[in-house]
Amino acid sequence: MPAFKTIEYDKKGGIAHVRLDRPSVHNAYDTAMRDDVFQAMEAARDDGEVRVVVISGKGRSFCAGADLTEFGSAPSVTAAREARWGRDVWGLFLSMDKPLLAAVHGHCVGSGLEMAMLCDLRVAAGNALFAMPEARLGLMPAAGGSQTLPRSLGASKGLDLLLTGRRVDATEALALGLVSRVVPESRLSAEAESLAESLAALDPPAVAAVKKAMRHGSGMSLAQGLTLEARLSLRLAAEQGRAPSTPSHQIEGRFP
Amino acid sequence: MAEKPVTLSQRNGIAVIRLREAGGHGRLSPDAAWELGRTCERLNWDASARVVILTGCAGAFRFDLEGEEPSAGAPLPRSNKEACGGRAASAVAGLKAPSIAAINGDALDQGLELALACDLRVAAEGARLGFTGVSKGAMPWDGGSQRLPRIVGPARALDMLLTGRLLPAGEAHAIGLVNRVAAPDDLQQAVQRLAEEIAAGAPIASRFVKEAVYKGLDMSxxxxxxxxxxxxFLLQTTGDRREGVRAFLENRKPRFVGE
Structure with missing residues (x-):
């Protein structure tokens, strides 16, 4: 494991922790952090002992967004595009078979919120503040925010946040569906840990199958999604050495 | 000469489209729909229009099916102008700039379909939203059966469509059908504030965000x-993006010009 400069990575009992660690700038996301997060996520993906990944921030915030002091430093737009797909850190998040849990507090803004939205579950501290200020700054989301927010909240609530850039507190974030749980700040890491433990106790192939069904099924017609689900459940049963719970006609996509 | 059915006023980057027709017609008249379409098209070529507000005079969102509802025996439209009465909402949804429906009275049937075609909806307390058509043997025909479930989910959409129940503004807010509720006297101000918030952003960025959201939802x-x-990356070529980042780092308000 390489020494990380902008994050902390450790694992214990099947739970890997990625802690964003630039507290003096509210864990602003820069290219060094991108490289560190990418390596840490690859490590978590490839480590057979890791069953769940928890992403959190050290200091007062989860992540205040992209480090704007770096903007405009790419030699050209086309070079920036090359770099984006050369190290597709967000694609790596989405391709993970293991559950990703974001435990957020303080500022969870811009790229920080986008990173959290690429996780499977989000737990927020009561002091968490959410916003997508990009358009107010002449920017637009580039870590999936224009895709993940509307898919989680619906187009209108998503556009409300994306166009106004307004701040949303934890209570409203829960009502909007940005996060699934809110806990007192002092309880955040304990709650995240216990949720992570319950996720780590699950059967990894079953978790992977559910994640695949959700991720790929959501972009399909319902009929295609049902076929995908049936196929995944059959394969899962085979992997686990038990009889399939899916009737064969459903798998083959025909009437009984 | 009769008053124009659709009027447009623009100030400080905010365009207001006002529907002058009152309710009870069953649908927007072909003249009004034609005008609305032309107005939206014009705004799409107008870079100074950063936000569009769609509103009406009192009750103008109300187009319930009391009157001349389209029936199976109705003659086919004879002209483009006549035909576009049925696709007024598409023109509104085709706006490139962010749009807000200011719902100042009941938004029923085509009135609600027009509001659904906007990105955001602000309703006055006391306004009700719903589809009354199905109980009268009709169905939505200006996008309602497609846009409503995409905004509130299929179960809530079917509840509204099949029962014809009218939702009070508060309940509409709770299910995400409207984004804000304001007292009737404050509605205009609340909408104006929301429009100013959005207009303070960079216009090209806002249009790109809107495009990414809607096109993205139709994709994997x-x-x-x-x-x-x-x-x-395309946005990186704009001066507004450089200005926005510079202004942030210099801790001042950005001055966006839409380039």
């Missing part, structure tokens, strides 16, 4: 992520 997530990335 992977395709949507590609679209977002490409639009964000």
């Amino acid at each position: 997530l992977d395709q949507g992520l590609n679209l977002e990335a490409d639009l964000s």
